[in-house]
Amino acid sequence: MIVYNDILETIGNTPIVKVNKLPEEGKRKNIFVKLECFNPGRSVKDRIALNIIDQAEKENLLSNRSVIVESSSGNTGIGLSMVSRVRDYPNVIVIDQNCPAEKIKILKALGATIVMLTTDKKDSEDLTERRIEFVNEVKKTMENIFIPNQYENRNAPIAHYLNTGEEIVRFMEETGIRFDAIFLSVGTGGTITGVSKKIKEYDSSIKIIGVEPEGSTLFGGEKGSYLQQGPGNYFKPKNLVYDHIDQGIKVSDQDAFNMCRKFALKEGVLVGGSSGGVLYTAVEMSRQFEGNILCILPDGGEKYLDSIYSDEWLRNNGITLDKENENPIQILN
Numbered sequence: 619m620i621v622y623n624d625i626l627e628t629i630g631n632t633p634i635v636k637v638n639k640l641p642e643e644g645k646r647k648n649i650f651v652k653l654e655c656f657n658p659g660r661s662v663k664d665r666i667a668l669n670i671i672d673q674a675e676k677e678n679l680l681s682n683r684s685v686i687v688e689s690s691s692g693n694t695g696i697g698l699s700m701v702s703r704v705r706d707y708p709n710v711i712v713i714d715q716n717c718p719a720e721k722i723k724i725l726k727a728l729g730a731t732i733v734m735l736t737t738d739k740k741d742s743e744d745l746t747e748r749r750i751e752f753v754n755e756v757k758k759t760m761e762n763i764f765i766p767n768q769y770e771n772r773n774a775p776i777a778h779y780l781n782t783g784e785e786i787v788r789f790m791e792e793t794g795i796r797f798d799a800i801f802l803s804v805g806t807g808g809t810i811t812g813v814s815k816k817i818k819e820y821d822s823s824i825k826i827i828g829v830e831p832e833g834s835t836l837f838g839g840e841k842g843s844y845l846q847q848g849p850g851n852y853f854k855p856k857n858l859v860y861d862h863i864d865q866g867i868k869v870s871d872q873d874a875f876n877m878c879r880k881f882a883l884k885e886g887v888l889v890g891g892s893s894g895g896v897l898y899t900a901v902e903m904s905r906q907f908e909g910n911i912l913c914i915l916p917d918g919g920e921k922y923l924d925s926i927y928s929d930e931w932l933r934n935n936g937i938t939l940d941k942e943n944e945n946p947i948q949i950l951n
């Protein structure tokens with residue numbers, strides 16, 4: 619047993635778990651998942667939140683009068699709010715109307731000041747770019763503000779190079795299980811850029827596959843709206859480096875969300891929409907690989923109970939649930 623001196627010391631070293639029943643016959647392969655929902659803020663983004671603030675403190679970019687201000691689809695905001703409470707900084711998180719209600723409640727509970735941007739336009743307005751512009755405007759008018767800037771801060775991919783990637787290498791070394799391919803969700807690019815650099819240094823024949831929502835344009839294609847929360851962008855963030863990515867794949871909301879429901883019913887784990895997208899892509903492509911596959915699953919499903927895990931919400935948003943993924947059990951009084 620070890621003593622953790624604060625909650626931040628529990629970030630990282632997330633478990634890698636074998637998937638047992640999900641891959642169907644004929645597609646059966648050894649698929650493993652690295653569950654980032656085991657981080658204390660329940661997502662992969664805790665890792666970058668901690669490393670960015672740690673490094674900023676080392677470089678004297680923060681003082682006891684600093685306010686941390688960041689644009690986020692939710693998870694980075696949660697990670698930064700957690701770090702801000704432990705380290706005693708006030709913090710402001712700029713989200714938009716697409717942020718799930720559960721994430722907003724968590725941000726509030728963690729004492730963040732929340733700014734919410736909205737739009738009247740229905741489809742594919744780039745609220746992420748508007749959030750970033752908003753933060754840059756705030757910077758002009760406020761003193762003592764520190765902007766982590768997860769889209770460009772090199773300490774984001776470095777967190778994944780030093781930790782997430784390193785943990786995967788250590789897993790392969792210690793267990794003797796080698797991965798032929800690693801599937802990762804892509805948004806700011808922080809995760810895939812850091813992990814792919816570490817993995818290719820270790821063994822350049824391991825394939826790195828990036829997954830984004832259909833409608834996101836990180837791997838080219840037409841811009842369109844999508845409901846997966848966290849992955850994807852309509853612009854290429856500086857932290858997304860394609861050098862070590864072998865392939866970029868798009869996944870629809872329909873396939874991603876159905877996979878979330880299927881994964882919950884077959885394996886007993888609730889995961890978010892980007893995880894569903896990564897899993898769906900990995901199962902679909904699994905025949906192309908001889909050996910084991912690893913999927914990095916960015917967050918848990920508890921933040922999406924009123925969306926991905928609500929039949930009504932799916933129906934209202936034009937998603938058809940496969941019959942096998944419906945949950946027929948009702949509460950018996």
Ligand code: PMP
Pocket residue numbers: 661663691693694803804805806807808809810847848849850890892893916917
């Ligand atoms: N999935 C979820 C749920 C996320 O919150 C994010 C980060 N916004 C991603 C995927 C993409 O990760 P990254 O920003 O490291 O590319």
